Amino acid sequence: MIELxxxxxxxxxxxxxxxxxxxxxxxxIHAIVGExxxxxxxxxxxxxxxxxxxxxxxxxxxxVHSIETPHxxxxxxxxxxxxxxxxxxxxxxxxxxxxxxxPGSVVALDLGKASVEIRRLSEEFxxxxxxxxxxxxxxxxxxxxxELMKALYRHARxxxxxxxxxxxxxxxxxxFFSILxxxxxxxxxxxxxxxxLAEVLAISxxxxxxxxxxxxxxxxxxxxxAAELARLxxxxxxxxxxxxxxxxxxxxxxxxxxxxxxARGGAKPVKDVSFEVRKGEILGIAGVEGNGQTELIEAxxxxxxxxxxxxEIRIEDRDxxxxxxxxxxxxxxxxxxxxxxxxxxxxxxDLAENSILGxxxxxxxxxxxxxxxxxxxxxxxxxxxxxxxxxRPANPDLPARVLSGGNQQKLIIGRExxxxxxxxxxxxxxxxxxxxxxxxxHRKLVGxxxxxxxxxxxxxxxxxxTSLSDRLLIIHEGRIVGExxxxxxxxxxxxxxxxxxx
Amino acid sequence: MTEIFTISLIWSTIRLSTPLILAALGGMxxxxxxxINIALEGMMLAGAFTAAAVTYAVGSPFVGLVAGMGAGIVIxxxxxxxxxxxxADQVVTGTAINILMIGVxxxxxxxxxxxxxxxxxxxxxxxIPWTPIWIAVLLVPLSWYVLYKTPFGLRLRSVGExxxxxxxxxxxxxxxxxxxxxxxxxxAGIGGAYLSIGQSSLFTRNMTSGRGFIALAALIFGKWRPVxxxxxxxxxxxxxxxxxxxxxxxxxxxxxxxxxxxxxxxPYVLTIIVLAGFIGSSRPPKxxxxxxxxxx
Numbered sequence: 093m094i095e096l097x098x099x100x101x102x103x104x105x106x107x108x109x110x111x112x113x114x115x116x117x118x119x120x121i122h123a124i125v126g127e128x129x130x131x132x133x134x135x136x137x138x139x140x141x142x143x144x145x146x147x148x149x150x151x152x153x154x155x156v157h158s159i160e161t162p163h164x165x166x167x168x169x170x171x172x173x174x175x176x177x178x179x180x181x182x183x184x185x186x187x188x189x190x191x192x193x194x195p196g197s198v199v200a201l202d203l204g205k206a207s208v209e210i211r212r213l214s215e216e217f218x219x220x221x222x223x224x225x226x227x228x229x230x231x232x233x234x235x236x237x238x239e240l241m242k243a244l245y246r247h248a249r250x251x252x253x254x255x256x257x258x259x260x261x262x263x264x265x266x267x268f269f270s271i272l273x274x275x276x277x278x279x280x281x282x283x284x285x286x287x288x289l290a291e292v293l294a295i296s297x298x299x300x301x302x303x304x305x306x307x308x309x310x311x312x313x314x315x316x317x318a319a320e321l322a323r324l325x326x327x328x329x330x331x332x333x334x335x336x337x338x339x340x341x342x343x344x345x346x347x348x349x350x351x352x353x354x355a356r357g358g359a360k361p362v363k364d365v366s367f368e369v370r371k372g373e374i375l376g377i378a379g380v381e382g383n384g385q386t387e388l389i390e391a392x393x394x395x396x397x398x399x400x401x402x403x404e405i406r407i408e409d410r411d412x413x414x415x416x417x418x419x420x421x422x423x424x425x426x427x428x429x430x431x432x433x434x435x436x437x438x439x440x441x442d443l444a445e446n447s448i449l450g451x452x453x454x455x456x457x458x459x460x461x462x463x464x465x466x467x468x469x470x471x472x473x474x475x476x477x478x479x480x481x482x483x484r485p486a487n488p489d490l491p492a493r494v495l496s497g498g499n500q501q502k503l504i505i506g507r508e509x510x511x512x513x514x515x516x517x518x519x520x521x522x523x524x525x526x527x528x529x530x531x532x533x534h535r536k537l538v539g540x541x542x543x544x545x546x547x548x549x550x551x552x553x554x555x556x557x558t559s560l561s562d563r564l565l566i567i568h569e570g571r572i573v574g575e576x577x578x579x580x581x582x583x584x585x586x587x588x589x590x591x592x593x594x
Numbered sequence: 595m596t597e598i599f600t601i602s603l604i605w606s607t608i609r610l611s612t613p614l615i616l617a618a619l620g621g622m623x624x625x626x627x628x629x630i631n632i633a634l635e636g637m638m639l640a641g642a643f644t645a646a647a648v649t650y651a652v653g654s655p656f657v658g659l660v661a662g663m664g665a666g667i668v669i670x671x672x673x674x675x676x677x678x679x680x681x682a683d684q685v686v687t688g689t690a691i692n693i694l695m696i697g698v699x700x701x702x703x704x705x706x707x708x709x710x711x712x713x714x715x716x717x718x719x720x721x722i723p724w725t726p727i728w729i730a731v732l733l734v735p736l737s738w739y740v741l742y743k744t745p746f747g748l749r750l751r752s753v754g755e756x757x758x759x760x761x762x763x764x765x766x767x768x769x770x771x772x773x774x775x776x777x778x779x780x781x782a783g784i785g786g787a788y789l790s791i792g793q794s795s796l797f798t799r800n801m802t803s804g805r806g807f808i809a810l811a812a813l814i815f816g817k818w819r820p821v822x823x824x825x826x827x828x829x830x831x832x833x834x835x836x837x838x839x840x841x842x843x844x845x846x847x848x849x850x851x852x853x854x855x856x857x858x859x860x861p862y863v864l865t866i867i868v869l870a871g872f873i874g875s876s877r878p879p880k881x882x883x884x885x886x887x888x889x890x
Contacts, residue, residue, distance in 0.1 A: 142762070142888070163764035178759035180752045181880070191752050192763035194745035201745050242763070 093118040093250055093281045094139060094170070099148035101134055108134040109145070110305040116250070116298075121272060121282045123292040123313070126302035126325055127526035129496060132285045133175070135302070136252045140172040141165040166193070171243025172252040177235050179227045185238050186210060186223035189245050206245075213244050217274055232259045233268075240271070250281045257291060261380045262554060262587035269295050287325075287527070289318040290555075301325055326528045336538045339562040342371030344408075345515050345546035346392070351403035353387045353396060353570075361387040363570040364403070369515065374537065374547040376561025376578065378554060380590050384570035385550045386430060389517050392548070393427040394420040395435075407515060421450055424514030428504055428521055430550070436504045437492045444474040444488040447507050473510065481506035482532065498529035505533060509540060516540060519550045534560060554583055566590055603835050608727060609793060611831025613638065613785040613802075615730040617809035618816070618823045619737050620666075620781030626741065626818060627774025628754035628881040632688030633673045634782045635806025636695035640665040641786025643699035646713040646797035647706065655722040659787050666783020667776050669695065674775035678768050681885035696800055703797070711799035713790070721795055726788035733781070737820040750774055754879035757886040767886050782806065804862065811865045817876045826868075834861045 094116045101109040109131045116122045124132045138145045141159040149156050152168045159165050165172070179188050186206050195209075196202030207223040214221060219237045227235060236256065243251050257265045272282055272295060286292060292299055293313060301309040301324040309324045322330040346369040353362035361384045369375045379385055390396050392405060394417030405413045407423050421427075429435035437446050448457045448470055457473065459466035474488040481502040483495070492500060501521070508516065521537065522530040537560060541547050551557040557564065558578040566574045566589040574589045617634045624631035644665035649658030673691055676682040700711045707714055741747040752760040753770040761767050785805075790797040808830050816823030837860045846852055 140762075161764070161766075162762055163766075166764050172762065174762065178756070178762040180755045180759050182755055183748075183752065187748060187752075188759075191748060191760065192765045194748060196745070198746070199744055201743055201748060 093153065094283075095151040096135060096139060097149050097151065099135060099138055099145045099150070101131075101138060101143060101145050107305050109138070111148070112302070112305070112307055113310075114300050114307065115310070116281060116283055118249075118281050119276060119279055120297040121276055121284060121295055123296035123299040124283060124285045124302065125287060125289070125292055125299060125321060127287060127528070128498070128524060129304075129526075130302040130325070131305040132302050133254050134305075136172065136254065136283065136285055139165070140170060140252060142172075163192075166246050166248070169247060169249035170252065171246060171248030171250070173236070173239040173243065173254065173256060175255040175258065177239055179235060179238060181226075181228040183227060184223065185221055185225050185227065185230075185241075188227060188238060189223070189242050193246055209245065210241060213241055217244065217271065217278070219271065233261075233264045236260070236268070237271075248280070250283065251275065252283045252285070254285045255287075256284060257286065257288065261591055262583055263591050265291075289321050292321065293318060303327055322527060326526075328528075330527055330531055334534045334538060334559040336560075337542070339373045339541065341373045341562075342544060344368045345371050346548065347404075347406045348392070349404040349406075351388070351391060351401065351405065353384075353391050354400050354402070355387070356400075361570050362391065365567075365570070365572055366403075367565060367572060369546040369548050371514075371546050372541060372544050373562040374541050374549055374560055376557040376564040377548070377550045377567055378557045378564055378586055378590060379550075379552075379567035381552050383567050383590075385519065385567060387570075388567070389427070389430070389519050389548070389550055393417060393425065393429075393517055421511070424511075426508035426511055426513035426516045428508050428516070428518040430519035430523070432497075432500055432504055437500060439493040440491055442489050442491055443478070443483070443495075443503060444470050446492050446503060447474040447477050447488075447510075449507065451511060477503065477506035477510055481509075481536070497524040498526050501525050501533065502529065505536060509536065513540075513545055515546045515548070517548050520552060521549070522551075522553065522556060530556075554586060558583070558586065568592075603832075603839060606835035606838065607828060607832045609831075610834045611827045612727050612730045612792075613788050613805055614809045614812055614827035614830055615734070615824055616726065616785030616788065617782045617806055618813045618827050619730075619733055619820060620778035620785070621810055621813045622737065622741075622778075622818055622820065622823060623750065623774045623781070624670075624778035625774075625813065625882055626754045626879055627750050627771045628757060628879055628884065628886070629674070629677050629771055629775050630684040630688065630883045631673070631775065631778050632685055632810065633669065633691040633806075634778065634809055635802055635804065636688075636691040637666045637669045637779045637782035638786035638789070638802045638806050639695040639699060639800070640669045641783030642790040642801055643702070643713070643786075643797045644783075645787030646716065646790035647703070649720055649791050650714055650716050653720060655716075655720050655791050656725075658791050659722065659725070659784065662787030662791075663780045663783040666779035666781070666786065668779070670775050670779020670782075673779075674772050677775070677885065678771050681887065684883050684885075692806070699797060700799055713797040716791060716795045718795065721791055723792050726784055726792050729784060734820050734824045741820065746773075751879070753886075754881055757881050761886075761888065771886075782809075785809070808861065808865055811869050814876055814878070815868050818879065830861060830865070833864050837861060 096112055096114040099109050099112040112135050126132045137143045139150060141161045141164050150159055157168060186203050189210055190206045194201055195205045210223045219241055221237050221241060260268060275282060296313045299311050299313050300307055301321060303325055349366050351362060351365045352360055354360055377385060391401055398414045401413060404411060412420055451457055456469045457466055471488060478486045483499050483503050521533050549560060561578045564576050564578040565572050576586060617638055621631045621634050641662035645658040645662030648661035649655045669691060673687055676687045677684045703713055704710050749765045749770050752765060753767050757767045789801055812826035812830055813823050815826040837857045840857050841854055842851060844852060
């Protein structure tokens with residue numbers, strides 16, 4: 093169906109694609125896997141005409157074509173669904189679907205005709221979408237269906253999907269996969285870009301593995317397994333399962349009683365939540381994103397005004413509900429935020445400055461009674477973090493902006509570990525982080541637990557939250573709707589609680 | 595007070611609103627495509643000067659009007675190339691154009707007419723007091739139709755809201771933005787031409803006196819929608835008409851006239867109040883002011 097030959101692409105000094113060869117056979121589901129920055133999306137964006145390759149050629153149906161713009165790709169029957177949806181939020185489903193391929197004449201847009209066609213496609217592929225709904229009122233899963241419809245409306249024979257499941261719940265993923273299988277039955281070809289090995293094995297017929305801009309393997313899915321794919325992706329043996337001994341729990345570190353958060357509009361993102369975290373255990377909270385996890389963690393970290401809180405937060409025996417973030421930190425609470433760019437780092441500041449955030453006013457990083465920063469002490473502290481947490485490049489003078497997501501995350505984790513916390517609040521610790529670094533971060537979290545720290549973990553990755561946690565709570569619409577034993581609970585069971593609440 | 599509100603006030607409102615409507619609808623096409631158009635003022639000045647100069651030289655106001663449109667387009671092209679091709683800051687570029695257009699007409703009239711700042715008087719029979727008003731009246735429904743009922747309008751709006759999505763759908767982002775900005779130059783050019791060969795009979799230095807900015811305010815007040823924008827323009831036009839009639843009529847309690855400078859302030863003060871009060875509830879196109887760059 094499509095073949096990339098010797099595709100090469102540079103971004104500045106970075107070689108994003110180095111002589112990449114991919115062959116996608118018609119009527120198959122083809123997975124492209126690799127770590128972040130391996131060049132998977134770049135290669136596919138070149139195939140879609142979003143980027144221009146410096147070298148190499150693209151064959152569609154056995155013939156060389158020059159694909160300069162998405163327009164050319166669409167004309168050849170190629171459609172792409174991007175990781176971040178390419179939808180205009182303020183417009184309707186129908187307007188988005190027809191955009192760029194409008195029915196009717198130059199002087200009159202015929203949306204009625206479009207709606208008929210959209211309904212027909214909805215039937216054929218079992219993609220329920222209302223053509224008149226406005227995008228911003230739709231759920232993520234529905235928006236994705238609109239994206240698929242956009243490609244189908246343009247008679248795409250080949251669909252390229254970039255990390256399509258990142259935003260979906262486990263149930264939605266199942267539904268999505270059955271849509272893909274239906275498309276394959278109807279003769280469409282699908283390319284799915286992902287870094288989730290379980291998905292590759294579940295859905296694809298063939299798989300191409302990329303690392304550092306190069307193709308390092310092209311395999312039949314039936315003839316491979318997760319361990320082999322992980323090894324190809326990372327370039328060394330990787331432990332996919334977290335290794336840990338049973339928790340040796342101590343006394344209660346954090347206790348939360350009837351905590352409710354009221355947002356400014358009056359909505360209650362967290363409703364009457366109670367739980368405890370003991371020393372030496374990891375308590376996980378699983379849930380579909382946007383069900384109150386963010387607000388819960390921020391309430392505990394002291395980032396939400398006490399006037400918006402009701403209930404009680406205790407650390408050991410002290411009531412800290414009304415205390416600010418600084419005192420909470422001094423009491424031993426550390427926080428690894430879900431959005432490292434918004435809450436975790438000052439991107440334009442260098443690593444040394446970033447590595448003292450939160451302790452910037454205290455010894456040992458200040459001198460002369462707090463009037464001056466002690467740069468000698470700051471540098472040695474930064475060095476310890478960089479070495480202990482394998483932050484690369486290991487240069488304290490670089491701005492945080494230039495680090496990859498994984499290295500930024502390791503810097504934050506190092507900084508928070510450095511204060512020897514009694515309680516660690518950690519959200520999405522491995523979001524946008526490579527498998528190799530994920531393994532490292534997981535080992536560090538388990539190590540911290542074993543040293544007696546209480547850890548509260550929020551993650552949208554079910555795999556992660558079940559394998560790391562000693563106990564697991566499920567949150568739905570701001571309420572804790574259940575507790576399961578992560579060693580015995582199945583993904584389906586947890587997924588059901590996450591979406592339905594009971 | 596009653597003597598202020600008369601039939602002549604209505605005519606006066608329509609006359610004073612016309613250049614605002616023309617410029618504001620122009621601004622709408624530019625801003626809906628994602629390019630801030632603070633240069634409306636400069637484009638109006640270009641239109642006003644060129645229309646007056648050409649009408650005087652050729653003796654045909656229609657040729658003058660077309661020339662005014664052309665001048666607006668030329669200025670718009672400068673803005674468009676700087677903002678779209680070279681991704682310059684749109685506010686800074688627009689401001690530079692406005693400053694430039696305070697000087698350029700004076701310089702050119704000095705060269706052509708040996709006067710500093712204004713063009714010679716145009717005979718009355720060569721003025722077009724009505725045509726631009728009709729254009730403005732027809733343009734409101736036409737703009738609405740173009741924006742919401744044609745593929746061009748859909749593409750233009752998509753480019754202003756989410757250019758990446760538009761690009762992915764095969765819409766040429768830069769081309770759409772050029773179209774939006776050039777259209778704004780054309781319409782602002784007509785608005786300017788109306789000032790010099792419709793309302794008065796010559797071009798004078800800085801004769802727009804901030805109307806481009808008031809048009810911009812009306813555009814924001816009108817939420818970047820044609821009909822609401824027209825209503826906002828009528829409100830500003832009405833205010834200006836009232837202030838003109840107030841001169842010498844409304845007196846201080848002491849019996850003295852209110853200084854004319856204070857009366858002249860009213861439309862501008864109203865602009866500030868309206869914008870301060872309503873800007874929060876008005877949602878601009880999402881990509882407004884952000885240059886589109888394909889590969890990051």
